[in-house]
Amino acid sequence: MKKSFLFTALLAILAFSSGNAQENSSQQNWPDRTVLPIEPYQKVGKVAPTIKDSDPIDWPKEISAPEGAPNVLLIMIDDVGFGASSTFGGPVPTPNFDALAKNGLKYNRFHTTAVCSPSRAALITGRNHHTAATGIIMEFSTPYPGYNSLVPRSVATIGKILTDNGYGTSWFGKNHNVPDWQSTPAGPFNLWPTGLGFEYFYGFLGADAHQFRPALFEGTKPVDPYFKEEKVDPDYILDRDLADHAIHWIQTQKNVSPNKPFFAYYTPGTAHAPHQAPKEWIAKFKGKFDQGFDKQRIATYENQKKLGIIPPDALLAATPPEYQKWDALSPGMKKVAAREMEVYAGMLAYCDNQIGRVIQSIKDLGELDNTMIIFIMGDNGASAEDPTGQGLTSEIGIMVNGEVDTEEFMLKHLDDFGGPWMAEHYSQSWAHAMNTPFQWDKKIASHLGGSRTGMVISWPARIKQTGQIRSQFAHITDIVPTILEAANIPQPKKVDGFDQTPMAGKSLVYSFDNANAPETHKTQYFEVIANRAFYKDGWLASTTPKNLPWQGHPVPSEDPVKDYKWELYDLTKDFSQANDIAAKNPEKLKEMQKAFMEEAEKYKVFPFDDRYIDRVNPENRPNLNKGRTRFTYHQGTSRITEGMAPNMKNTSFSITAEVDVKAGQEGMIITQGGYFAGLALMLQKGKPTFAYAFSHYPNHKWRIQSPTALTAGKHTIVVNFDYAGGGVGKAAKATILVDGKKVASGDIPKTVPSRFSADETLDVGEDFGTPVDRTYDAPFTFQGKIEKVTIDLKS
Structure with missing residues (x-):
């Protein structure tokens, strides 16, 4: 017994000593910020069966941000070129961007990937966009x-890193980083903002949003803030709504946890098409662009020199001959083009105004001094996605579905530009003017017009050489490393058990105190849609664009490696990429081309693919609908994106709705798309009605309606849509049957060939967004009961 007692006591002493050693070791290593998430640390003494025999114990210590870590407001605007904002010499007044530049630093050699989703993936991960898939x-x-859109778990976002390091994190506005087939309310949600580590999300998924009727989510829940008491609120606009939510979130963070830093990623859809803005803001620019885009480009270039945004010896790069010339427009189309730019300017200026409200709210909280604001004016260069040269009244209808605007229609509806019933995009040459002094535009990753945008960093507590310009090479992958260094947080090596791919970007903190500091980001590849370039120590090798920015359906190359010519520029002497010196430096060009291919292999850039809209077919991606010809929906189903909806284009189909109504009831049964292209089956004053819109033009809207209303009770309504075949976008005949009896039919001379919408969805029982035609308005909630709606696709 004595031996047993002594042996047990010895084991207890050894265990206690070992426990203390492990505890001391854990305390010394805590927190290890390279391995996320970080478990709370708790020092535990004696724990006995009773409280009186146990040691006092502290609560577990949860992770907090490093002492002195700043708040971070990361802002990125959409489709704004280097030469648009007044801050970088452009014609659009952006006083809040100006004020940040005055109190911070302007970066005039900052680069994006040249297109939307890739830039956004690189921005929030610090990795090259192909690394982020x-x-x-x-x-x-x-x-x-490099292209599958499934961001790997080895590529953690800044939201995840900062959340796990004790920040409050949020995302407001555009998210164009959810895989196409995962963007419905059915999920999965692991690649939505809240799945990527951001604690709060309020915004939209996809390429763009209607400013007056956006398809928004709060977290993963659909919300419709433009409805007020079951009607559309005429005063609603998205940019103000985003600012309101950001202000409220920031105030809540600081009201509740004043010592906890916040990270807010603020990325409105402005100024991506559709260009829409409050009427009073558009009116501010009346007549300001009557001189045209050619003269505006020259005026911006001269102003950039005057302001020191570009060097005194910088040239104005020649406008490629393919762009529309102002003098080639008719007098009527000059009025149209000028109005388009007035709308764009009003939209961008209003967005800057709303961002100013967010910044003022931070100042009012006393937090501005220790808030690092990074403001990127453009996720790529301005968009020249206008195939006509005169602008578009609907990007989907004209660029994607191949319609052509008429001068008569555009002039007649000039006052509607910028409002809810137009979704216009400005002329390709306005985009080019907004990219002054560079050549080319969005999508052209080989040239600075596509990749270079203006950026400002302001941090009053840290940046003292305010109002200055920094000209070191900077890239969108540099933003996450900059934030981490500013917060004294290391780049993680392991997150949620997954080893992390090292970040490609370099912190810009080194540039804060020294305008002449040697640049640390010495090499960078660029590639989008086979347009490619390679930067190294001031040299830039670029492919000559084979397809124009506005070509939605370019003819793909048989060999995109060999089919592209290359150019060479010495950017240390040629700021604006104006002088191709490839012919004089063949060996240097070969060196750069070889280096590009090595980087392309390393970062998963292969295979090059210069197709564009031809890739959009949802059959090209994982899809729960593959092989499926029957779809059944129930009342309340909504926000089914086009990639996950039945593909009712270029085919015959039927819609069968089983409803139970009282006499005279009306409302939406099922709809897809909206005013700019869409279809709908509904009851109007009790009458079964099928509406179809090829575009927003009045002669592109067709209605087939029963002459009599439904009687009270249960009914089966069928629409047979018989497609003529023989190609895409061909004619069809629609026939309505009620309880097996034909009640109406009509011809639809042309149908949507490619896409109903970039943002509007399939909805049952209500119509969210815009109506298919203006004989009704959203939400047009169904007043009776919908048992189910079945769609059958036919060959």
């Missing part, structure tokens, strides 16, 4: 590792 926008993804 986002070599192209989500809707055009392909199965290759």
